[in-house]
Amino acid sequence: MRTAYQYRLRPTKQQATEIDRWLSMCCAQYNYLLADRFNWYEQNRCPVNACPLVCHLPELRDNPDYYSQKKTLPELKKTHSHYGDIYSQVLQDVVKRVKVSFDRFLKGDSNGKRSGKPRFKPRNRYRTFTYPQMKDGCLQGNLIDLPKLGKVKVILHRPLPDGFKVKTASVTKKVDGYYLTLSLEDSTVPEIKPNINPELITGIDMGLKEFFTTAEGETVTIPQHYRKAQKRLRVVQKRVSRRKKGSNRRQKAVKQLGKQHKKVADKRKDFHFKTAKNLLQKYDVIAHEDLNIRGISRSRLSKSVHDAGWGNFLSILTNKAENAGLLVIPVKASGTTQECSSCGTKVPKKLHERWHECSCGCSLDRDHNAAIVIKNRSVGHPDFKAQLMSGSSSRSH
Template identity: 70%
Template structure:
């Protein structure tokens, strides 16, 4: 099992300067390697490499990839000796990031979905570097030893669980300081709980009236963290816009604005974690809609959709379920609000109609509650859930058979 713990660190003034300098040099290298990719792509994007007329065709350059760009880092340290101040693992991560960003644009992900053209990172936009290998004895007594930086104080607000080993360490600069993220792994922890109950299942329907509604009719109120903070954000944003670009006072206002945005994001994240934890305490299986949040964010409800953070919540819920040995089942979202959960007949409703009244069977209940029941019903036939149910039933039969043999 893998999990991540994030702690705040308190570097000294000299250590903070080293971290900032490292991030800035990595940013320059990221932009340089990305420019290499763009140059090659613009010169070789056409598949035609022959001309029937007598003309000069330039020789094709070698295509930049992760391996030859990684190999070029050796020459980089010779030409620019100050890059020797950066740990080799943190530097080798840069071509990997460039490879991922470029491939998502050109080839797409495993589902074929492509991202936008990668952007060059401006000053302060490169915020994280990673040590891909880490020794356990470098994190003791609330201090972590970071190569090329030194021993840094860590605020350990919760201990690392017994048996877990640190695999990677990432240093991140945020609006309110510096953080370290530890990627932990313990191969002995089972992926599914021994007492997993596939019958303990609920469906959840996320919305803008209530954050979510379960198939049992329970609701969780939507907090609207961003909308409640808009007045304060507007004041600070005006302060930023009125100050001269490049001035110290503007930098101070920008930092204050970043802290306020982070405060909103932290509140939303805390709400998501607590809501996911409460659901997983009650149920072993949770069925949720497989939503296209990016598409919904292009509508006139974009601010409310992004403020709710459905995508982030479902990601947190899935990860916490995996760590707890439980299951989150994604189901197709289309028609869950329109179909009657009692008879299955489609009952068209506009968005402002918040109550489901079926003219065929007379079933009447809240629209979101009806959708949650449909989501649960669709998940019951899920192949993974069936497999877990068969395993659970076979385990019960085996235990009963063993018990009978012992009695005989």
């Protein structure tokens, strides 16, 4: 099992300067390698090497894949000696990032979904470099040994869990300082607890009136961190707009604006973690709708959807359930608000109708009804059935 812990870094002035220099050089190399890929793509997208009616086309060249671009790094260090100051595996990870972004553009991800055309990154948008491999014992007390950067102070606000090994380390520059993200692995942790209780199951219906409603009728209010901070953000944004582009005063205003946005994001993230923890303390199995959040966020509800942060919450809930050995099941989202939770009859309702009334006598809140429907659908889900089978077999033994 893999998990990630993030800590605050306290580098010295010399180390902070070196981190900024590495980010600048990695950004330049990323853009150069991406341009090389685009050059190949434009010249070789057609397999025909000549056009008899117009002119001769340039010769086709080999696709600049991960290994061919990786072989250019030793030559890069000869022609640009300052790249020798960067740890070799950090540079190799830049090549990997180019490969992943370009492959998603051409081939798509594991589900076949293609991403948009990769963009060249300006310096202020390239904020992270990664060590793909870390030695055992790299973390000693409150210091971490990063190759070619030395020992950097870490604020260990929580200890690493027992039995986990540090696999990778990423250094990120944010508006309020530097952060370290450690990717941890432990192969001994079970995926799902063998003694999971299938009766402790609930369904949650995500909403914009309430953050979610459970099948038991419990609701959680949306804190609306962004909307509450809009007045302050508007003042700081005007301050940025009035500053002259390229001036030091504008840079200070942009930094202040970034801190305000990060404060909102941190509050939302804290709310998501606490809410997920409370859910997992009550239930062993949680079902939710498999929502097309990207599609919904393009509608007129986009601000409210982004402020609620459904996608981040469901991701946090799934990860915490995996760590605890519990089960989170996504079910089909279509028709959950129109279907009666008692008899299964379709009861059409418009968006402004917030109460469910059925001829069978079922009368309850619209979101509460949808949560019960989601719970009922999860019982027939293959993951839930497999867990019931494994649980019954373990109890029989």
